[in-house]
Amino acid sequence: MARLTINGTTRDIDVDPDTPLLWALREQAGLTGTKYGCGIAQCGSCTVHVDGVATRSCSMPVSAFTPEQQIVTIEGLSPDGSHPVQRAWLALDVPQCGYCQAGMIMAAAALIAQNPKPSDADIDAEMTNICRCGTYNRVRAAIKLAASGETPASNG
Amino acid sequence: MTFVPAVSRRHFIAGSLAAMGGLTLGFHVPLPGRAAAEETAPEINAWVVVKPDETVIIRIARSEMGQGTLTGLAQLVAEELECDWARVTTEYPTPAANLARNRVWGSFSTGGSRGIRESHEYVRKGGATARAMLVAAAAAEWKVAPAECTVAKGVISHGASGRSTTYGKVTAAAAQMAPPADVTLKDPKDWTIAGKPLPRLDTADKLTGKQVYGIDLQQPGMLNAAIKACPVFGGKIRSFDASAITAMPGVRKVVQVDEATVAVVADTWWRAKTALDALPITWDDGPNKDLTSAAIADMLAQGLEAQEAFIGNENGDAHKALAGPGRQVTATYAYPYQNHATMEPMNATAVWTAEKCEVWVPTQNGEGSLAAAAEAAGLPAQQCDIHKIHLGGGFGRRGAFQDYVRQAVLIAKELPGIPVKLIWSREEDMLHGAYHPTTQCKLTGVLDEQNNLTALHMRISGQSILAAVRPDGMQNGKDPVVFQGLLATGPENEFGYSIDNLLVDHAMRNPPVPPGFWRGVNLNQNALYVECFMDELAHAAGQDPLAFRRKLMAKHPKHLAVLNAVAERIGWDKPAPQGVHRGLAQIMGFASYVAAAAEVSVTDGRLKIHRIVAATDPGHAVNPAQIERQVEGSFAYGLSASLYGECVVAQGRMEQENFDTYEVMRMADMPPVETIVLPSGGFWGGVGEPTIAVAAPAVLNALFAATGKRIRTMPLKNHSLA
Ligand code: FES
Ligand code: FES
Secondary structure, eight states, X not given: OEEEEETTEEEEEOOOTTSBHHHIIIIISOOTTSOOSOSSSSSOTTEEEETTEEEEXXXXXXXXOOTTSEEEOGGGSOSSSOSHHHHHHHHTTOOSSOTTHHHHHHHHHHHXXXXXXXXXXXXXXXXXXXXXXXXXXXXXXXXXHHHHTOOOSSOO | OOOOOOHHHHHHHHHHHHHHTOOOTXXXXXHHHHHHHXXXXXXXXXXXXXXXXXXXXXXXXXXOSSSOHHHHHHHHXXXXXXXXXXXXXXXXXXXXXXXHTTTTTOOOOOOTTOTTTTTHHHHHHHHHHHHHHHHXXXXXXXXXXXXXXXXXXXXXXXXXXXXXXXXXXHHHHHHHSXXXXXXXXXXXXXXXXXXXXXXXXXXXXXXXXXXXXXXXXXXXXXXXXXXXXXXXXXXXXEEEOGGGTTTSTTEEEEEEEETTEEEEEESSHHHHHHHHHHSOEEEEOGGGTTOOXXXXXXXXXXXXXXXXXXXXXXXXXXXXXXXXXSEEEXXXXXXXXXXXXXXXXXXXXXXXXXXXXXXXXXXXXXXXXXXXHHHHHTSOGGGEEEEEOBOSOOTTXXXXXXXXXXXXXXXXXXXXXXXXXXXXXXXXXXXXXXXXXXXXXXXXXXXXXXXXXXXXXXXXXXXXXXXXXXXXXXXXXXXXXXXXXXXXXXXXXXXXXXXXXXXEEEEEOOOSSOBOOOTTTTHHHHHHHHHHHHHHHXXXXXXXXXXXXXXXXXXXXXXXXXXXXXXXXXXXXXXXXXXXEEEEEEEEETTEEEEEEEEEEEETTEEEEEEEEEXXXXXXXXXXXXXXXXXXXXXXXXXXXHHTXXXXXXXXXXXXXXXXXXXXXXXXXXXXXXXXXXXOSSSOOOXXXXXXXXXXXXXXXXXXXXXXXXXXXXXXXXXXXX
């Protein structure tokens, strides 16, 4: 059993304590937007925010979290896809297959929250997620667009 | 055409969903959407459903795996349909429906960059036919001639009487109209939807976590399976002790899937995997237990000198020219095994009963999945169906190979009536790939006194994909696909150089490692071999690599056009920035002409790729914005391969099991890519793969310009640049 606060709601989750947060999110909490890519903190597909910090959820057991820690997944980043990073992603039509994109978006949102105007070098250093479709250049452009504060207001 | 209700299919799905209590709410999977659509609106024809609320549903037979084919094919249908693009949605028909309807949707196979180029004509006809039926329905209601009516954005107008109506209003009547015997397709120059850089139709759900991939599928009562096959190629299970894990939490069943493979079924996947990792298994490593990459390299090296070889392209007498006067230049290149490494690991969800079997799977080939499911289920294909789900990457791994479908069905068979989702771990995915084949190539050129290239012999030695995967495609023992990009002529590819004495031949050497179609397939290494060697020849001749190529390309104006385009854009005739060096490459493959130019520098032994310019002539450009994305992505894939991609065989198995040892390109390595799309018309070429092939040679040639080092064995990470 684990008591976790996910997307603003604290809940008791019936799960073995050594289960990685990723699998508790996907299999117990039913939040499948967070993806499995490697299981060893290499690819970033499983990135969520823990108290605002981008965290690779595949490599931390649920027992490592307290209910006070705010876990935010892609489903909770904004109620309707309106986070500036999501809007920038839509404006530039970033995803290809899309599988890595939840992790990319969560990593990018955390980066901008900490560093509102990231340089190329900052982006290179912080955005180490893998995208096999090769969306990197558009991810970079979308981060800059989101950081510029000039993302289109709505989905369109 | 009369409306053929897809009764068997709808009935079948509705029945099976009811049996399972329906899919979990909140998931958007293709099939409930389609069933609902059909309930409110009949189809106009196989490709088009118009709902009374004006929503247009376009059916797409090919699979969306990130390459944008869903959007591109919908554009082609919508163009001829003259509907309102803002109201277009898409859905996948199922392979069983295709079977039941005499393959009305044609092939479902999505690979070889063929999605658009092989189906553009019949999907456009589908749209044009539906338009004619909708117009005929309105005209019949008005009692006027259809030819007097015009249509724009789904609104049908009769100018003379000033009447107008919409597709949604006449959809029911249109479904009853006889289809026209023939339709005329628009000239691409008149396109208003196709040919435009429209945004993808499937982006929004990928930004919020809503997009469902196969790995995300949930069904009531569903169990989860983790799987392990003998890591040694050709090995088997000797024994395992299921009793050691049956008491572990959540474990429901331990299944021996086949002689090499065991699976654990549990309530959650994490528990299944945890138990599988704890399962004591003794493997029988079999005949390949001592196999190494070095032994494979030796085997291929012998092929380089072998007497016997299949001829792929021959002109003049290369052997004689090689024995004659002139200066010989020789080099040997090698290309390793690589894994596709799709971000979404292999998976499939199956439910089996004695009467039917259904599978939900991200697949590049729904019909292939159906055949695999039927065989494993022990049921006729008519009693099986496949529900396609968006793919988290395909790259060739999910087309010709349906191993995960077979396994999922075999496991589900042990638990009749219960849906079982099989997910491979990344480790399983890395150990049981369908690897990019390994080859070597010895190239020998002859330069005459004026430094003209008078002869070229390319001896390829190595693995044939067809021999392992599709033996019916072999031609008297020869694998024609081995020569991708090097054939004299053909719709797919044409060698871009005129050389008086040319011989391209292949000594087939097939190590016991399963090869597969890997995005770009054999074009990847062939372009590397020929384009790096052209650079070597140019340097040996003391000539500029562009000028040297141009002399040989006069009879290949389309190849030359893309090469010239990249040379011009990168500023080949002007000096590069201080410390920066350039390289070029060109090839034709998948029916498109492609070229690349790269700018690189090397500082303290570290390569930096500053800039890539890529040109592609795919004949027709259905969506230039998506082509740009495919070209960028192909450089990430191709440069990943040349910088890092290598699966090493040791003790009969792959050493690399995850991204810690199988490195791939990340953000910091990715150069800016400038894409030039040059559609010259008159043919339909692919875009998902061809530009991969020019990534490595353009960069390697630039690297030589920077360092004077020729890297001839991939990947680059194994070489010191200092
Ligand atoms: S799945 Fe967590 S980093 Fe790859
Ligand atoms: S968009 Fe496919 S892996 Fe990134």
